Amino acid sequence: MSESPVLLNKHEVERLLTYDDLIPRLESVMGKFSKRDSSEIIQPVRSVVPIQQHSGFLGVMPAYLANEGILCTKIVTFYQRAEGSSLPSTQATVLLFHPEHGHVTAIMDGEAITAKRTAAVSAISAKLFKPALSEVLCILGSGQQARSHYDVFTKLFKFKEVTSMKTGNTSKSFKTCFCVCDPVLYTLQVRVWSRRKEMAQRFVNDLQDPVTVCSSVKEAVIGADVIVTATGASQPILFGEWVKPGAHIAAVGACRPDWRELDDVLMREAVVYVDSREGATAESGDIILSGVCITFHQYNIADLGHHRHTYSTPKSLFSQAEVFAELGEVLNGSFPARREKTTVFKSLGMGIQDAVSAKLVLEKWNSEH
Ligand SMILES: NC(=O)C1=CN([C@@H]2O[C@H](COP(=O)(O)OP(=O)(O)OC[C@H]3O[C@@H](n4cnc5c(N)ncnc54)[C@H](O)[C@@H]3O)[C@@H](O)[C@H]2O)C=CC1
Numbered sequence: 001m002s003e004s005p006v007l008l009n010k011h012e013v014e015r016l017l018t019y020d021d022l023i024p025r026l027e028s029v030m031g032k033f034s035k036r037d038s039s040e041i042i043q044p045v046r047s048v049v050p051i052q053q054h055s056g057f058l059g060v061m062p063a064y065l066a067n068e069g070i071l072c073t074k075i076v077t078f079y080q081r082a083e084g085s086s087l088p089s090t091q092a093t094v095l096l097f098h099p100e101h102g103h104v105t106a107i108m109d110g111e112a113i114t115a116k117r118t119a120a121v122s123a124i125s126a127k128l129f130k131p132a133l134s135e136v137l138c139i140l141g142s143g144q145q146a147r148s149h150y151d152v153f154t155k156l157f158k159f160k161e162v163t164s165m166k167t168g169n170t171s172k173s174f175k176t177c178f179c180v181c182d183p184v185l186y187t188l189q190v191r192v193w194s195r196r197k198e199m200a201q202r203f204v205n206d207l208q209d210p211v212t213v214c215s216s217v218k219e220a221v222i223g224a225d226v227i228v229t230a231t232g233a234s235q236p237i238l239f240g241e242w243v244k245p246g247a248h249i250a251a252v253g254a255c256r257p258d259w260r261e262l263d264d265v266l267m268r269e270a271v272v273y274v275d276s277r278e279g280a281t282a283e284s285g286d287i288i289l290s291g292v293c294i295t296f297h298q299y300n301i302a303d304l305g306h307h308r309h310t311y312s313t314p315k316s317l318f319s320q321a322e323v324f325a326e327l328g329e330v331l332n333g334s335f336p337a338r339r340e341k342t343t344v345f346k347s348l349g350m351g352i353q354d355a356v357s358a359k360l361v362l363e364k365w366n367s368e369h
């Protein structure tokens with residue numbers, strides 16, 4: 001007879017799951033996933049059921065990590081909520097199973113896991129792809145993901161340490177310059193934009209550190225080194241023409257094939273990384289729709305002195321934005337991190353991320369009981 005499953009609520013999961021524990025586990029599992037060894041990791045693309053009458057979706061995200069003995073599924077619902085709704089737009093439950101016997105060992109809140117593991121993965125992307133000197137972080141959105149991204153990004157990248165080189169006297173005998181090195185600490189500047197300014201203001205009021213509330217996306221992103229897009233938008237809100245060359249964008253929203261946060265220019269000019277190629281191909285409107293830009297050149301045959309019909313010939317046909325690599329392919333050394341370029345990390349979320357997070361939570365809980 002199997003024991004009753006451990007039940008953990010949001011408060012407990014939040015307390016037990018730390019970014020310090022989570023980040024190395026996520027790096028390791030994403031690197032392994034990208035090797036596509038099905039004897040080690042199985043994670044199908046999530047199944048999604050649309051709940052059309054209520055502008056919502058139900059997703060099921062199973063994963064099996066054979067070597068780590070983790071069998072898990074997350075069940076998640078996500079809704080397009082009216083601004084200011086008191087209901088969370090993303091809600092989830094995570095189930096851990098005994099891989100050998102098949103019974104459920106733990107049932108835990110998945111909201112905290114979703115918030116923290118998504119932000120942690122974006123932070124890993126920023127570690128790899130953000131410009132070496134990154135001073136300005138911009139967050140678009142003011143919901144759950146915006147908050148978890150703020151927490152982990154300011155924790156990891158709060159200060160950048162640069163060594164300033166002061167030229168000293170030239171020594172005549174050696175004919176060389178010597179330099180005095182001063183460590184200089186810069187504070188990361190953070191900007192936030194939300195559809196309604198009072199929502200951004202409310203977000204900022206909860207924080208300890210000063211954060212600038214911006215009135216428009218353009219104002220928020222111009223000059224930013226790192227941009228997080230964490231909105232429920234279904235049309236592009238971030239335009240390539242505003243983005244500083246070399247900036248890194250962690251794009252977290254737009255998880256449906258017909259939703260977008262980023263425009264064609266940005267998608268085509270940036271080097272695009274994803275969490276999973278299969279997931280991106282099936283679910284990312286930012287990728288799928290980036291190629292559907294056809295301009296027609298019209299001419300009237302009457303101009304040629306015959307019938308009055310309008311004919312069209314395609315003038316420009318763009319192909320879809322290309323996925324350069326998975327984050328895991330960079331982590332496992334198969335692909336380079338092209339830090340010198342403008343980079344987009346398109347995140348959709350993966351069952352393996354939930355699985356290692358849930359296992360960490362259960363391990364911590366077991367160590368306390
Ligand atoms: N990549 C991943 O692994 C995950 C992605 N998500 C996605 O991230 C996004 C944010 O999720 P949460 O923070 O949980 O949601 P939330 O509801 O807490 O916050 C959503 C934010 O988006 C803004 N927003 C909504 N519609 C908008 C529009 N049309 N234009 C501009 N802003 C708009 C809201 O004002 C709010 O600030 C959602 O799209 C969600 O589906 C959520 C979980 C995991």
Ligand SMILES: O=C(O)C1=NCCCC1
Pocket residue numbers: 076077078090114255348349350
């Ligand atoms: O990975 C997840 O969990 C989610 N991804 C996109 C939509 C909401 C949940």
